[in-house]
Amino acid sequence: MLNNKVATVTGAGRGMGEAIARTLSAKGAAVVVSDIDGATAETVAASIRDGGGKAVGIRIDVSSEDDAARLAETAVQEFGGLDILVNNAGISTTKLFLETTKQDMERIIGVNLIGAFLCAQAAVRHMLPNGSGRIINIASLSGQRGGIGRSAYGSSKAGLELLTKVMSVELAAKGVLVNNVAPGAIATQMAVEQHDAKTREAYHYLIPQRRYGTPEEVAFMVAFLASDEASHVSGTTVNVDGGFLSAGLMFERE
Numbered sequence: 001m002l003n004n005k006v007a008t009v010t011g012a013g014r015g016m017g018e019a020i021a022r023t024l025s026a027k028g029a030a031v032v033v034s035d036i037d038g039a040t041a042e043t044v045a046a047s048i049r050d051g052g053g054k055a056v057g058i059r060i061d062v063s064s065e066d067d068a069a070r071l072a073e074t075a076v077q078e079f080g081g082l083d084i085l086v087n088n089a090g091i092s093t094t095k096l097f098l099e100t101t102k103q104d105m106e107r108i109i110g111v112n113l114i115g116a117f118l119c120a121q122a123a124v125r126h127m128l129p130n131g132s133g134r135i136i137n138i139a140s141l142s143g144q145r146g147g148i149g150r151s152a153y154g155s156s157k158a159g160l161e162l163l164t165k166v167m168s169v170e171l172a173a174k175g176v177l178v179n180n181v182a183p184g185a186i187a188t189q190m191a192v193e194q195h196d197a198k199t200r201e202a203y204h205y206l207i208p209q210r211r212y213g214t215p216e217e218v219a220f221m222v223a224f225l226a227s228d229e230a231s232h233v234s235g236t237t238v239n240v241d242g243g244f245l246s247a248g249l250m251f252e253r254e
């Protein structure tokens with residue numbers, strides 16, 4: 001599905017990003033595994049290589065313009081090109097609106113939105129001469145609905161969705177397609193392991209599929225959007241949420 005493609009994934013040292021890097025590799029891509037925690041990126045890359053895949057691990061802070069450029073350059077140097085960027089690196093906080101500080105807003109928007117912008121800009125510069133490329137941004141249901149405590153995180157993800165639309169209208173005719181995958185409640189450390197029993201029960205009630213998603217279920221959608229089969233999809237958001245955002249009243253229970 002992704003044979004001969006070269007992918008870069010940010011925040012790929014653990015969780016969803018790790019699952020995305022492993023899945024793109026399993027489908028045939030060579031992968032630059034990047035994370036602000038360089039040791040975890042290298043561990044994931046080494047494990048992909050041990051399994052017979054092509055991967056390198058590097059330390060990248062997505063909020064640094066130089067690092068964003070280095071991410072794209074590493075793909076070109078190591079694997080001869082750059083076809084796919086997955087903007088997955090993210091940080092989060094849950095604070096009520098009045099408790100959210102200017103620093104919280106700057107820090108979270110700086111990584112989740114501006115970091116994705118910088119990595120995309122560097123990647124697109126390498127993609128345009130080839131007339132093809134795919135950018136997949138990991139958004140969130142928190143960017144589509146107002147959740148309590150989500151001023152900073154939700155704003156950053158809503159901004160990312162709009163950035164995707166602008167990029168897609170500017171770049172689609174040049175062969176670069178840009179989309180979002182918005183995970184719902186996914187069983188990763190960041191999203192769920194901190195959930196208490198009451199929160200877990202609430203999610204099971206609110207999600208029509210009656211369960212959390214897995215990182216792999218998000219990764220499969222990313223792989224599809226990166227593939228040649230998704231050749232007429234741009235500027236959109238695919239929610240991977242077990243029906244969560246479609247649900248209305250769910251009083252009837254089996």
Ligand code: ADP
Nearest residue numbers: 011014015016035036061062089090188190191
């Ligand atoms: P998820 O639940 O989405 O997998 P995690 O917090 O487990 O969330 O993963 C997010 C990843 O993003 C982590 O590996 C983290 O080190 C990485 N990350 C956070 N900030 C940055 C940054 N500025 N640059 C690159 N990677 C980052």
